[in-house]
Amino acid sequence: MATILVVDDEIGIRELLSEILGDEGHAVLLAENAGQARALREQEQPDLVLLDIWMPDTDGVTLLKEWSVKGLLTMPVIMMSGHATIDTAVEATRIGALDFLEKPISLQKLLGAVEKGLARGKMVQSARALMQAQPKSNGNPPSSEQNPGETSVIEVDESPSGRALLELSKLKLDEPLRDARDAFERIYFEYHLRLENGSMTRLAERTGIERTHLYRKLKQLGVDVGRSSRRSSS
Structure with missing residues (x-):
């Protein structure tokens, strides 16, 4: 454990x-x-x-x-x-x-x-893993000419980790702690819902939170389970 x-x-x-x-x-x-x-x-x-x-x-x-x-x-x-x-x-x-x-x-x-x-600790670890795993961009706009085998900036941004990083970059650190914390948790759960294709069973296993508490938490944060699932398949 x-x-x-x-x-x-x-x-x-x-x-x-x-x-x-x-x-x-x-x-x-x-x-x-x-x-x-x-x-x-x-x-x-x-x-x-x-x-x-x-x-x-x-x-x-x-x-x-x-x-x-x-x-x-x-x-x-x-x-x-x-x-x-x-x-x-x-x-x-x-x-x-x-x-x-x-x-x-x-x-x-x-x-x-x-x-x-422990759930909060897992969220922080996941955020660190996202930051470390995300490929670094040179800051230049994506080129229309791309060598075979290269991964485009657009494709990276559309990945679950890319979307999560984009949302993390929008966090406002000057707002009250509770609001910033809720925003981070919302990003965390939406990210893992995309990875698990909307499966609440696998989400509960990944986050270590019992399903009943997990449903209550997602409702409190305003996370739409159906919407997150559709995003992952779009």
């Missing part, structure tokens, strides 16, 4: 989360302080981090900010605390945390947050 790093100075919390996440099929890494978390982040490249805010050496928000400044916030991070204020939660979200869980954490909220975090 996924590799999840749990960072908490309370051994009881670490053991409980390890047991729950292990039962879900995830590989769980445990750190009791920021120092261990830094080392595991570098060595194991976890898919998701559950990070406690109040720790004795370096608090979670400071560690989160450190990762952000150094460009190491490449995985979703969910903050945890039993005493944090709303201001602290807002600050963590502003820095880059995906979610905030208040202790004691219910099983339903934990698994829901983990599912959302």
